[in-house]
Amino acid sequence: MIKLTDKEFKEMYTYVKTRYGINLESKRVLIEGRLNSTLQAKGCKTFSDYILLLRKDTTGEEITTFLNKITTNLTFFMREPKHFEYLKDKILPEQEKTNTRKIYRIWSAGCSLGAEAYTTLMTINDYFGVKKSLWRTPVLATDISQSVLTGAKEATYKADLLKDIPLNWRVKYFKPAANKKDEYQVVPAIRQDVEFKVLNLMDDFHFPYLFNLIFCRNVMIYFDQETRKQLVNKYYERLEPGGYLFIGHSETITRDATPFQFIQPAVYRKPSR
Numbered sequence: 001m002i003k004l005t006d007k008e009f010k011e012m013y014t015y016v017k018t019r020y021g022i023n024l025e026s027k028r029v030l031i032e033g034r035l036n037s038t039l040q041a042k043g044c045k046t047f048s049d050y051i052l053l054l055r056k057d058t059t060g061e062e063i064t065t066f067l068n069k070i071t072t073n074l075t076f077f078m079r080e081p082k083h084f085e086y087l088k089d090k091i092l093p094e095q096e097k098t099n100t101r102k103i104y105r106i107w108s109a110g111c112s113l114g115a116e117a118y119t120t121l122m123t124i125n126d127y128f129g130v131k132k133s134l135w136r137t138p139v140l141a142t143d144i145s146q147s148v149l150t151g152a153k154e155a156t157y158k159a160d161l162l163k164d165i166p167l168n169w170r171v172k173y174f175k176p177a178a179n180k181k182d183e184y185q186v187v188p189a190i191r192q193d194v195e196f197k198v199l200n201l202m203d204d205f206h207f208p209y210l211f212n213l214i215f216c217r218n219v220m221i222y223f224d225q226e227t228r229k230q231l232v233n234k235y236y237e238r239l240e241p242g243g244y245l246f247i248g249h250s251e252t253i254t255r256d257a258t259p260f261q262f263i264q265p266a267v268y269r270k271p272s273r
């Protein structure tokens, strides 16, 4: 097994922290464990050789492979269901009364394999029923990892990722995947509203519109306090007044560090004008 020297470890976590906001300072064993096969496959005898490879790579492929190895892409349908209940019980009834343009924009930031984006659209579809055709509900789903986005677009999942989906939703919103036993694909009527894009949350992102709802769940766990604070402020800027931010239930936003209103655990709101 190839080990990291202290110097290599420091160089690696500084590089990843600066470029991707991901804090690996306590992940030395994880890096060694998850990257050894990659080093061998690339013919690197030391981590220094590998760091050089990462720095020299201009295609973005090496860094993508690296990030895929060290970040956790765990996701599943109906994860943290309280958010979808809040959407159905509070947000959508309010939108029905007040949103005369009938456009509701959502961003799933750090979307992984897309289960969060698709669950949101299933919730919206189920709420509006036949009236859904009167609404536009575009979802932008972004992640740093190209490989999860390829899977997200294909929208085909093993049965265990669907275990929390109600049976009637499974029938309505999924079909058995062609040539794949025990796998299910999300139906086109749901998929058509999602646009997937590579986006590093550390970059200075801009969009030509504001969002009504931003999900950033189980992503900021990788970031340090200062990076989180900056990101939360960027989300604030990108939301419509009255818009919501959903974070993971194991995550927190320091109350005095943000202008967001705390609504309930993991639910924050930008005040209406």
Ligand SMILES: C[S@@+](CC[C@H](N)C(=O)[O-])C[C@H]1O[C@@H](n2cnc3c(N)ncnc32)[C@H](O)[C@@H]1O
Binding pocket: 020, 021, 022, 071, 072, 073, 074, 075, 076, 079, 109, 110, 111, 112, 113, 116, 142, 143, 144, 145, 148, 199, 200, 201, 202, 216, 217, 218, 219, 222
């Ligand atoms: C644990 S998954 C969470 C997926 C989903 N939000 C959920 O809660 O089920 C975290 C995702 O964040 C992505 N991620 C980590 N750092 C990122 C960054 N700097 N920019 C964009 N995405 C990032 C990872 O690639 C991963 O897919």
